[in-house]
Each structure stands twice: as C-alpha cells, then as structure tokens.
Amino acid sequence: MFGNAIRSGARAMRLDWNDIRARAAKFADEWKDAHYEKGDTQTFYNEFFELFGVTRRRVASFEHSVDLPENKRGYLDLFWKGKLLVEQKSRGRDLKPARKQALNYFPGLKEYELPRYILLSDFQSFELYDLDINPDKPIQFLLSEFPDHVQDFGFIVGQERRIFRDQDPANIQASEMMGALHDALEASGYKGHALERFLVRLLFCLFADDTGIFQPLGIFEEFAKNTREDGSDVGAALSQLFQVLNTPDEERQRTITAELEVFPYINGDLFKEALPLPHFDRDMRDKLLNVCGFKWEIISPAIFGSLFQSVMNKEERRKKGGHYTSEKNILKVIEPLFMDDLRSEFDRLKNRRDTGRKKALEEFHNKLSKLTFFDPACGCGNFLVIAYRELRDLEIAVLTERFGEEKTVLDIASLSTVDVDQFYGIEIEEFPVRIAEVAMWMTDHIMNVKLSATFGKSYLRIPLRTSPNVLHNDALEIDWAHLLAPENCSFIFGNPPFIGAKYQSDNQRNQVRRIASLGGSGGSLDYVCAWFLKAGEYLRWSKAKIGFVATNSITQGEQVAQLWPLLFDRYKLEIAFAHRTFQWFSDARGKAHVHCVIIGLVAREDEPKEKRLYSYIEIDGDPAESSHLALSPYLFDASKLQDRHLVVEEISQPLREVKRPIIGSKPIDGGYYIFTEDERAEFLSQEPAALKLLHPYIGGDEFINGEVRYILALQQASPATLRTLPKVVERMKCVTQFRRGEILSKKDVAEGNTARKKRAKDTIKLGSYPQSYHVNVIPDAPFLVIPKVSSERREYVPVGWLEPPTIPSDLVFVLEKADLWDFGLIMSRMHMAWLRNIGGRLESRYRYSIGIVYNPFPWPDEDAESREKINSLAQAVLDARKNHPDSTLADLYDPDVMPHDLRKAHRDLDRAVDRLYRKEPFLSDRERVEHLFALYEKFSAPVLAAAAPDRKRTKRRRVS
Numbered sequence: 001m002f003g004n005a006i007r008s009g010a011r012a013m014r015l016d017w018n019d020i021r022a023r024a025a026k027f028a029d030e031w032k033d034a035h036y037e038k039g040d041t042q043t044f045y046n047e048f049f050e051l052f053g054v055t056r057r058r059v060a061s062f063e064h065s066v067d068l069p070e071n072k073r074g075y076l077d078l079f080w081k082g083k084l085l086v087e088q089k090s091r092g093r094d095l096k097p098a099r100k101q102a103l104n105y106f107p108g109l110k111e112y113e114l115p116r117y118i119l120l121s122d123f124q125s126f127e128l129y130d131l132d133i134n135p136d137k138p139i140q141f142l143l144s145e146f147p148d149h150v151q152d153f154g155f156i157v158g159q160e161r162r163i164f165r166d167q168d169p170a171n172i173q174a175s176e177m178m179g180a181l182h183d184a185l186e187a188s189g190y191k192g193h194a195l196e197r198f199l200v201r202l203l204f205c206l207f208a209d210d211t212g213i214f215q216p217l218g219i220f221e222e223f224a225k226n227t228r229e230d231g232s233d234v235g236a237a238l239s240q241l242f243q244v245l246n247t248p249d250e251e252r253q254r255t256i257t258a259e260l261e262v263f264p265y266i267n268g269d270l271f272k273e274a275l276p277l278p279h280f281d282r283d284m285r286d287k288l289l290n291v292c293g294f295k296w297e298i299i300s301p302a303i304f305g306s307l308f309q310s311v312m313n314k315e316e317r318r319k320k321g322g323h324y325t326s327e328k329n330i331l332k333v334i335e336p337l338f339m340d341d342l343r344s345e346f347d348r349l350k351n352r353r354d355t356g357r358k359k360a361l362e363e364f365h366n367k368l369s370k371l372t373f374f375d376p377a378c379g380c381g382n383f384l385v386i387a388y389r390e391l392r393d394l395e396i397a398v399l400t401e402r403f404g405e406e407k408t409v410l411d412i413a414s415l416s417t418v419d420v421d422q423f424y425g426i427e428i429e430e431f432p433v434r435i436a437e438v439a440m441w442m443t444d445h446i447m448n449v450k451l452s453a454t455f456g457k458s459y460l461r462i463p464l465r466t467s468p469n470v471l472h473n474d475a476l477e478i479d480w481a482h483l484l485a486p487e488n489c490s491f492i493f494g495n496p497p498f499i500g501a502k503y504q505s506d507n508q509r510n511q512v513r514r515i516a517s518l519g520g521s522g523g524s525l526d527y528v529c530a531w532f533l534k535a536g537e538y539l540r541w542s543k544a545k546i547g548f549v550a551t552n553s554i555t556q557g558e559q560v561a562q563l564w565p566l567l568f569d570r571y572k573l574e575i576a577f578a579h580r581t582f583q584w585f586s587d588a589r590g591k592a593h594v595h596c597v598i599i600g601l602v603a604r605e606d607e608p609k610e611k612r613l614y615s616y617i618e619i620d621g622d623p624a625e626s627s628h629l630a631l632s633p634y635l636f637d638a639s640k641l642q643d644r645h646l647v648v649e650e651i652s653q654p655l656r657e658v659k660r661p662i663i664g665s666k667p668i669d670g671g672y673y674i675f676t677e678d679e680r681a682e683f684l685s686q687e688p689a690a691l692k693l694l695h696p697y698i699g700g701d702e703f704i705n706g707e708v709r710y711i712l713a714l715q716q717a718s719p720a721t722l723r724t725l726p727k728v729v730e731r732m733k734c735v736t737q738f739r740r741g742e743i744l745s746k747k748d749v750a751e752g753n754t755a756r757k758k759r760a761k762d763t764i765k766l767g768s769y770p771q772s773y774h775v776n777v778i779p780d781a782p783f784l785v786i787p788k789v790s791s792e793r794r795e796y797v798p799v800g801w802l803e804p805p806t807i808p809s810d811l812v813f814v815l816e817k818a819d820l821w822d823f824g825l826i827m828s829r830m831h832m833a834w835l836r837n838i839g840g841r842l843e844s845r846y847r848y849s850i851g852i853v854y855n856p857f858p859w860p861d862e863d864a865e866s867r868e869k870i871n872s873l874a875q876a877v878l879d880a881r882k883n884h885p886d887s888t889l890a891d892l893y894d895p896d897v898m899p900h901d902l903r904k905a906h907r908d909l910d911r912a913v914d915r916l917y918r919k920e921p922f923l924s925d926r927e928r929v930e931h932l933f934a935l936y937e938k939f940s941a942p943v944l945a946a947a948a949p950d951r952k953r954t955k956r957r958r959v960s
Contacts, residue, residue, distance in 0.1 A: 019923065023051035024147040031143060034123040035091035044123065045078050045086065052156045053923070059156075060084065066108030074105050083155060085115040089122045099129070111351075117155060128152055151617055154624045174291075174299050178203070181287040190278045196431040197275055200438055201242055202291075204270060207442045210296040212449055213460070219262055221292040224285075226259070231285035235277040246271035270438060300327060301385050301439035301446070329549070329584060330386045332623075333598055336577040336612055337547035338491050339390050342368070346394060350401045358402070365398045369417035374484055374544075375494035376475040377531060378425030381436025383494050384468060385443050391418055392447035396454055403455075412455045420444050421466040424484045426475040433472045440468040476511045476530050486542035492535050493547040498594055499527035500553070516566065523562045526551055532563065532599075536571030539603060545576065546601040552581040555597050555635050557840025557852050561649040564633040567601065568645045575631040576600040577612040581841070583620040595841070597635065613637070634837050640930050646937055648838050650851035655939040656859045659822060661786065661815045661850055664699070664808030665711075666775035668763060670738030671746035672731045673712040680710045687727040693717060695778075699811035700787030704798050706888035711807055713778060714771040732770040739767035777814055778807055784818035786826065786854075787811070790846045795898075796906060797835065797846060798889035799826050800878075813850060821867050824874030827906070828913035831857060833925035834932055858935035860916035870916075873909040880905040 027047060034040045042062050049056035064079035078086035087102040089095065098120045106114060118129040120138075126146070127138040141149045178199065185195055207213070209220035223241065227234045244252065245266045252261070280288070331339075349360050368391060375383045395418045403415070420440045427433045448460060471483050480486070499508060508527055515530045516523055528550045535546050553559055567573045577600035584596040602608070611631045614623035629639035638644035654660060667673055674697060675683060684691055690712070697711035712731060714722070722729055737743040741759040748754075766774060782803040788811050790797040800823075808814050815822060825831060834857055840847040848854075860866075880902040881892060892902055914922050917935075922928045 020052055020150045021147045024150050027051050028143050028146045031123065040123065041077060041088045044088075049156065052150075052153065054156055066105050068104070068108050074108060076105055080115065081113045083115055084117045084119060086119045086121070089120070091122050091124055093122050095120045095122065095125070095127055099127070157626075174294055174296070177287075177291050177294060181284070181291060184284045184287055185278055188279065188281070188284065190276075193431075194275050194278075197273060197434070198238075198278060200431075200434050201271060202238075202288075204266075204438050204442065205241075205245075206291060206294070206296045207299070207301070207445075208266075209292070211442070211445055213266075213445055214263060216262075221289075223259060224288055224292050227285065229282065229285070231280035231282050234280035234285050234288065239275070239277055242271045242275070270434075300389075301442040327386055330383055331390075332579055332614070333383070333493055333495075333547045333549060333600075334387050334390065336614075337493055337545060337600055338371075339394070342391075342394055346398060346401075361398060361402050365395065365402065365417065368395055368398070369419075369422070371490040372422050372424065372484060372488055374424040374480070374489050374492045376426045376480060376492065376534070377494050377496040378427050378432075378436055378470060379495070380427075380432040381425060381439045381468070381470065384423045384425055384436060384470075385439045387493070388418075388420060388423055388440060389443050389447060392416075392443075392450075396447070396451055399451070400454060412451060415455075416448070416451055419466050420468045423468045424489075425468065425470040426473055426478070426480070426483065427470060428472075428474050430472050433470050436470045437468055440470075476515065476534065480534065480538050481541075486538050486540075486544065489538075489542050489544040491547070492538070492544050494531075495549040496528045496531035498551045498596075500551070516562070518562060525559055525562055526553055529554060529559070529563050532601075533566060533571075535601075536567055536573055539571065539573070543603060543606055545606075546573075547577075547598065548601075549584070549596050549598050552595050552597045552841055554599075555581075555633060556838070557847065557849065558650045559840075560633050560838075561647045564645070564647055568633075572604045573601045574604050574607040575611060575633070576602045576608055577614075578631055578635050579614040579623060580616055580635050582616045582623065634929075636837060636926055636929065641933055643937060646933055648852060648856045648936060649940070650849075651855045651940075652851065654855045654859070655857070655936070658859050659815055659818060661813045661854055662777060663775060663850075664785075664810045664812045664814050665697075665773050665777045666810035667711065668739060668766065668774040669735045670743070672734040672738065675710040675712075677708065677710075683727065687725055690725050690728050693725075693728065696806040697809055698785070698802060698806055699809035700789055701811070702809075703785055703800070703802070703812060704787055704790065704889045704893075706890070713805075713807060715773075715776060715778065717771065735770045736767045739763050739770075775810060778804075779814065779816060780804055781816070783808070784815040784823060784826075785812040786815070786848055788813065788848055789842050790848070792836075792841075792845050793895055794846075794893045795829075795895060796827055796832055796893055797848060798893050799823065800881075800889065813848065813854070820871040820874040821862065824870040824877075824909055825859065825913060827874070827877060827909065829906075829910035829925070830913050830917065830922075830928050830932070833928040836925065837929045856936060856940065858932050858939055860913070862916075866916055869912055870909070873905070873912050876905040877902065877909055 031040075031044060031047075034044060045060075045062075046056045049060070060078050060080035060083075062078055064076040066074045066076065068074045076085055077088040078084070085102055085105065087098040089098055099118065102118050102120070116130065116132050118131065120127040120129075124143045125140070126143070126149075127140050128149075129135060129138045139149065139152050181202075182195065182199060185198070190198070205214075205220045209218060214220055220241075223237070224234070227237050241260060241263065244256065244260045244263050248265045346364060349357065349364055352360065371391070373384065373387050373391075375381075378384055395416060399415050420443075423440065425433075425436060427436065445460070469483060471478075504512070504527055512525050512527060512530045513523065515533045516525055518525075528548070532546075532548060532550070532554075535548070538544075539546070554563055577598075579596075579598035581595050581597055584594050598614075600612075610627045610629065613626050613628055613631060613635065615626065616623050628637045630637070630641075630644040632638035632641065632644060633647060638646075675694065680694055684694070693712050693714060694710045695713045697709045699709075702708055712728065714728070714732070722732075734743065738745060739759065741756055741764070744753065744756065763774075766772070779802075782801050784799065785802055785808055786799050787797060801818075802808065815826075835846055835848060835853050838856075839849060839853045880899070881889075883901055884892060884899055887899075892898060911921070914928070917931060922931070
C-alpha cells in the first residue's frame with residue numbers, strides 16, 4: 001500500500017498547490033454546515049482526498065477493524081496503512097479524548113501498519129499530529145482556514161516532510177569564543193602558521209579535558225588556571241605542555257613536574273612541531289580561561305570547520321570558495337547517499353526471527369568496516385566527521401543487537417571494527433588538513449566513550465594508532481586513485497568550492513576547462529563542476545555513489561547544457577536523489593548564505609528504480625520528499641519525457657518565426673552620464689540647456705518599482721550644440737578617461753576604492769567616441785521591456801511597454817514593434833513555467849535571458865481567431881493594471897497583495913494560452929514544462945543539427 005501511495009501521490013502532484021488551495025476553499029465553503037459523524041464522514045473524506053487529486057479508495061478504507069485487548073474489536077473511522085489514522089467526531093465534540101482513542105488502536109496494528117499521522121476532526125476544527133516529528137504538538141486549524149494548511153497534508157500527494165537535525169547552538173557559541181581568542185592573539189602579532197597550529201592544539205586539549213582523554217577530567221583547565229593572572233607565563237607553560245604531550249612516557253625526563261606528568265602521550269604528529277611562544281597578557285589569559293570553562297563535551301568536532309571559517313576573512317572565503325557546513329546540511333547529503341539505506345538494512349536484519357539472523361548481523365557489521373568514504377574537497381573534514389560519527393552510531397547499535405546479552409563479559413577493544421582509516425580526503429590548504437585529522441581523532445574518542453558507556457567498560461585508543469587519510473594537495477591537479485583506488489571506494493561526497501565563472505582566477509578557469517574539455521571558448525562552468533567531472537572520470541572504474549553540494553546554477557540556465565551531457569553521456573551517470581534549491585547556512589562568523597542544490601549520482605547500471613527528490617516550500621525551511629521514476633537535470637520529474645536527459649542549449653536565434661529581442665543600452669560610462677532625480681536637478685541648475693539631452697533611463701529595478709534615473713543621450717547632438725554646454729563636455733571628458741582606464745568610476749570614488757581595473761581593448765577604443773554608448777538602443781516608438789531579473793516570489797515577471805524619450809538600460813531586454821500577442825505570450829503562465837524551470841537564477845531570483853529562455857521557447861502556432869482572443873485577454877491584463885494607478889508593478893505583482901481583477905485577468909489569459917498548446921487543461925507547471933520539452937525536442941532537432949552537423953550524439957536510454 002505504501003508504494004502505491006507514493007505513486008498515487010506522484011500523479012496527484014500534477015495539481016499545483018495553488019490549484020489545491022482553490023479546491024480547498026470551495027470544499028470548506030461546501031462543508032461549513034457539516035456536523036453529523038455517522039452521516040457525513042465518508043462523503044466528507046472522499047471529497048477531502050479528491051481535492052488533492054487522489055481517489056480515497058486507492059489508499060485508505062473506512063471502518064477498518066482491529067483486534068484490541070480483552071477480545072474486543074475497534075473500528076478506525078478512516079485508515080491508510082503506514083500513513084494516516086483519522087478519528088472523526090460530531091461537531092462540537094471535545095477532541096482530547098479522540099487522540100487517546102486513536103492511540104489505543106495502535107496495539108492492534110502490525111508494525112508496518114502503524115501510521116505516521118493522526119488526524120482528529122469534528123468537521124469544523126482539525127488537529128493533525130506528525131508522530132515522527134512532533135507527536136505532542138498538533139497543527140490546529142478551523143475548516144475555514146483549511147486552504148492555508150493544505151501543504152501540511154503533503155504526504156497525501158507523496159511529499160513527506162523530512163527533518164534533518166540542526167546544529168547545536170552551543171557549537172556556534174564555542175566557535176565565537178575561539179574566534180575571540182584568535183583575534184586577540186592575532187592583534188598581539190602572533191599570526192599565520194604558528195597561530196593556526198596553536199589553535200588546533202588548544203582545541204584538542206579542550207576536547208580532551210572534558211571527554212576523558214585527559215584523566216582526571218579538568219586537568220587542562222586547572223593547568224591554565226595555575227598560570228599568573230597577568231598572563232606572562234601562559235605561553236611558556238603551554239609550550240612545555242605541548243612537548244610533554246608529544247613525548248612517550250618512557251622517554252620523559254625523570255625531573256618532570258607532577259603537574260605535567262599526569263598528561264598522556266598523544267601520537268599523530270599533532271604536537272611534534274616546535275612553535276614560537278605566544279606572549280599572553282591579562283585579557284588574553286581571561287579569554288583562554290573562558291574557553292577552558294566551556295562544556296566541550298557537548299560540542300561536535302565539526303566545530304573545527306566553523307572555527308576555520310571564523311579565522312578567514314571574507315575575501316579569502318570568496319577566493320577559496322569556502323562555505324563551511326552545518327550538521328543539518330551535511331545530513332541532507334549523507335542520509336540519502338548511504339545512511340538511510342544502511343539503517344534500513346539494519347532494521348530488516350534485526351527484525352528477522354530466523355536462524356540466520358546472527359550470521360546476517362555479523363556480515364552486516366563486517367560490511368560496515370569495509371566501506372570507504374572519500375571527500376575530495378574536505379576542508380576541515382566536516383563531512384568526514386559527521387559521516388564517521390553516524391557510522392559509529394550505527395555500529396554501536398549493531399554491536400548491541402549482536403552481543404546485548406553478553407556485553408558485560410566481552411572485550412570491547414576487539415568489537416569495534418569501524419575506524420578513521422576508512423575515511424579519505426583531499427584539501428588544498430594545510431591548516432584545514434590538520435584540523436580534519438584532529439576532528440576525526442576527537443570523534444573517534446567520543447564514539448569510543450559512547451561504546452564504553454553502552455557496554456559498561458572503559459575503552460580508549462590513546463596513543464593514536466590509526467589516522468584518517470587526508471592529503472594536502474590540489475584535488476584538481478592529482479589523480480585521486482593515488483589516494484584511494486576507485487574500485488575500493490564506496491562513496492564520494494562533500495561540499496566542493498563554489499566559485500562562479502567570473503570570479504575564478506586564471507588558474508582555476510584553466511583547471512575547469514581542462515577537465516571539462518568542452519573545446520572552443522571552454523564554456524562558463526562554475527568551479528564546483530570540475531569536482532563532478534573528476535568524480536565521473538574516477539567512477540569509470542568504480543561502483544561508488546556520489547553526493548555533492550553545488551550552487552543551483554548547475555541545474556539552471558546555460559550551464560545545464562554544458563555540464564549534464566558530460567555526466568550522462570561521457571560518464572554514464574544518472575541522478576539517484578536531489579535536493580532542489582535551498583539556502584545553505586554556515587555556522588561560522590561572517591556566515592556564508594548561498595543558494596544550493598544537492599545532487600546524488602550513480603553509475604547507470606546501478607541506478608535505483610525510484611529516485612528521491614527533496615523540494616523546499618520555503619527556501620530556508622525543511623523539504624518535502626517525493627519519489628519519481630526519473631529526474632531531469634533541471635530537477636523535476638522526467639518520467640514522462642521521451643528523453644529524460646534533454647537539455648536546453650543556448651541558441652542565437654528563436655526556434656520559430658517570432659520577433660527577436662535585443663539588450664538595452666549599455667553606456668560603459670563609469671556612471672558619468674547617469675543621474676538620479678536630485679543629481680539631474682542640480683546639473684540642470686548649472687546647465688539648463690542640457691534638458692533635451694537628459695532622457696529617462698529605465699532598467700529592471702526602475703521599471704518594476706516605478707523609479708527613474710536619467711542619462712545623457714549625445715548620439716545626435718551636433719558639435720555646435722555641445723560647444724555651448726561646458727558641463728556636458730566635462731562629462732564627456734570623464735567618460736573618455738574612464739574608458740581608457742585613467743580615472744575611476746563614480747561608484748568607486750564614492751566607496752573609496754582606489755584600485756584601477758584593466759580595460760579591454762574595445763573599451764579603450766570606445767574612449768575615442770564619448771558620444772556613443774557601447775550598446776546604443778534609443779527607440780523611436782513604444783517598445784516592450786522584459787526585466788532581466790525578478791523576484792522568485794512573483795508568479796509573473798512584470799513585462800510592459802515604455803515609450804520615447806525613455807532609453808532602456810542593459811538590465812532589460814527590448815522587443816521593438818511588439819504587439820498584444822507578444823505581450824500575452826510572454827506574460828503567460830506557460831512562459832513563466834519555462835522561465836522558472838529552464839532559466840538561470842541570480843541567487844534565487846529569476847534571470848531572464850534571450851539565448852536560454854526566449855529563443856528556445858516553443859512558441860505556439862497562431863491564426864486570426866487565436867490572435868484576436870489573446871490580444872483581447874492581454875489588453876484585459878493591461879486594463880486591470882490601469883485600475884490601480886497608485887501602485888507600482890512591484891505592488892501589483894506581490895503575491896500577497898495582487899489585486900483580484902489583475903489575478904483574474906491573468907488566469908483568463910493563462911487558460912487561453914494553454915489552449916494554444918493542447919485542448920486538455922494543464923494541472924501544474926510541471927505538466928506545462930514537460931509538454932514544452934517535448935515541443936522543444938521536436939523544434940530544436942533540425943536547428944541544432946544544422947548548427948553542429950558533425951556533432952556525434954550518444955544514444956540515450958529511454959525511461960520505460
């Protein structure tokens with residue numbers, strides 16, 4: 001039943017949440033007078049499920065009987081095995097006893113039948129319990145509020161809410177405290193390598209002091225407290241301690257003090273290097289004692305990465321692409337990549353009751369000890385740390401299941417076979433390599449303490465005997481097989497650097513182009529793509545699975561056509577799971593907030609039958625999980641496409657005979673020709689005759705928000721006119737100097753930037769023609785403008801007309817001689833669905849483009865009747881806008897306040913445009929995009945073949 005429910009849910013999601021919301025409003029109105037439990041329940045819930053597009057009898061039954069204690073029988077009002085139990089009451093009845101009644105049925109249910117959700121209702125009020133996430137706190141609402149709560153029932157359509165554990169706030173607090181000590185040491189002049197090594201050693205000692213490596217507990221804090229209050233001897237004392245920690249007991253001097261003698265020998269080269277003494281003062285000693293007093297036993301060793309981020313400045317983070325990771329985000333990768341499967345396998349084995357159970361558990365434990373985990377951009381080892389911790393947790397559960405009865409008499413040192421040497425990493429910076437090693441050792445100790453507590457015996461691995469295999473090198477310059485043979489690798493995962501094409505250094509850009517081997521210009525791939533491609537090459541000789549975090553740009557815009565054919569065709573990989581765009585949070589100071597996706601890849605011959613997709617209703621919330629037969633590189637369900645690998649390639653001309661848009665004016669003037677309202681007024685007070693040369697200058701922001709700037713338009717100004725305008729000529733001279741690189745832009749001057757940027761040859765040449773812009777678009781008739789960037793919150797990108805003397809900027813696209821037909825198609829839900837799924841993004845905002853969005857769009861056929869219909873409905877949209885003269889386009893298209901008449905006009909236009917493509921209505925944007933993809937495949941085949949007649953296409957396997 002569960003599998004059928006998922007598939008039913010996948011079908012049901014062809015309804016948009018907006019459509020479901022509308023159905024829910026109608027449902028609430030029709031049932032506002034319902035009150036009688038026996039008479040109304042079945043019809044009520046049949047219609048309830050139907051509004052989600054799911055037939056109730058496919059998934060759930062009424063009056064399901066269960067055996068209860070004392071030979072009694074119970075009857076569940078509605079029951080969906082493994083999913084939902086409904087206890088229905090008549091209107092006005094107290095729902096508190098209903099919850100107890102529902103839970104009383106659980107003893108009569110089999111394990112696999114136990115529901116995750118309980119719904120209590122008296123027709124007019126509802127309480128929904130999620131027993132996995134918050135069993136004691138229901139979601140409560142009235143029937144009239146039901147439209148606002150439909151997404152709480154996402155499980156009906158196959159979207160389970162998935163909660164990934166978040167980072168303990170104490171980790172962030174600890175990172176801040178260590179950051180403060182770092183800042184004080186750095187301000188004193190103790191910097192660079194010495195400071196980095198000192199902090200790593202200090203972190204180890206802090207963990208060791210609170211977690212039992214140092215015995216008795218607290219001896220390091222006591223050691224620090226015994227220094228002078230003015231801090232003058234702190235550096236020397238710590239230096240002595242570090243020497244002792246690096247010396248085996250038998251090699252220590254006999255005259256060593258008792259205070260130092262109690263510290264154990266620590267192997268692993270952590271304390272080997274001699275460091276210069278840091279000179280502490282009173283304030284620095286206070287900061288040291290402050291961190292010593294923190295309860296480090298509650299801290300995850302993943303904090304080491306957060307500390308490293310706290311040390312780095314913003315410019316270094318941008319150059320290296322460092323975005324350090326919270327536990328919550330790491331779990332989003334490792335759980336669907338391997339932990340979910342391992343836990344499921346273990347659950348199946350421990351529930352066996354046959355004679356082979358013990359042997360099967362032993363084999364499973366042996367399997368855990370042979371798995372290998374590889375992070376080729378490991379940074380400070382956060383992914384390795386959390387993966388090791390989760391694997392050791394699972395091992396402890398396995399050992400408990402295997403030896404639970406004998407655990408008090410076993411030698412636990414021989415039991416644990418999962419160790420840090422199963423973990424591999426590559427990192428370009430030395431400091432994080434050392435941090436990763438220490439973090440893994442600390443995690444190992446913490447898990448050994450946990451194992452000791454479970455089995456009632458003490459177990460330590462001190463001195464350190466095994467080490468994680470973390471290599472200090474550039475992962476893009478070495479053969480990964482030298483670290484770990486691909487045939488021995490189980491999983492590749494991590495968070496490779498996020499550096500967009502325009503931010504890459506020359507060396508980084510060359511690395512990406514060498515690895516991608518795209519030829520020609522080399523493509524415009526983000527730096528993270530190089531890790532996907534290196535992993536694909538590595539997996540030619542491996543059955544390992546991949547789980548990488550990436551910027552969402554690799555699933556949108558022009559990069560899709562560059563990257564994904566290589567992964568699909570060159571390396572024969574398939575998408576096994578994915579997280580759609582969400583906001584990635586770091587736990588460090590100067591937090592990095594970027595918009596990411598997570599992609600799980602497997603070799604084609606190993607792809608799972610059902611692929612998992614995590615979708616975010618709120619970009620910074622928790623995802624809903626759904627199951628699909630195939631996923632597109634744009635991260636939507638591809639099971640209905642003829643070619644699930646289909647990508648949209650950037651093209652220079654429209655696929656069909658339609659008008660061609662152009663970019664707006666691009667002055668390259670350093671801001672010397674552009675004026676705000678106030679600047680324009682001041683300029684005209686000095687040069688009033690320049691009025692006719694100052695034109696409104698409108699870009700995307702100005703157009704949407706009803707604002708205006710002005711620009712000097714000198715293209716048609718005669719020399720005689722210009723000679724009478726000295727202030728204008730002064731601006732022309734500034735533009736010439738700016739284009740030649742002789743002066744800075746107005747913005748740089750205002751912000752205090754002094755670095756001069758190298759000018760391109762064409763820009764220097766343009767300096768000789770200051771009357772001209774780099775791109776000159778000065779329309780002489782009304783023209784349609786399409787903003788390049790628009791908020792992702794809007795259902796529609798605001799498009800509309802401007803007219804002379806307005807000059808469009810290069811932040812809008814211009815469609816000259818456009819008519820209502822053009823406006824209606826561009827503003828339609830069909831075109832917006834294409835933009836949302838195919839166009840690029842700037843952060844999470846929509847980014848319109850000619851080559852990816854407009855030109856490849858499968859424009860519909862037209863005839864006189866359809867043109868007249870669309871023209872009429874497009875005009876209705878414009879008329880609805882005019883009904884609100886005090887509102888900007890930003891106001892009108894804010895989804896929270898969009899006026900009813902405008903929304904209705906758009907809905908009418910949407911339905912008419914939909915019918916240009918097919919008679920049957922589209923129930924969701926996903927259906928629209930699937931239909932458009934099929935048309936794109938049909939229309940683009942001859943165009944792309946003509947553009948690349950010698951290109952060899954790999955035949956792609958179809959989804960059956």
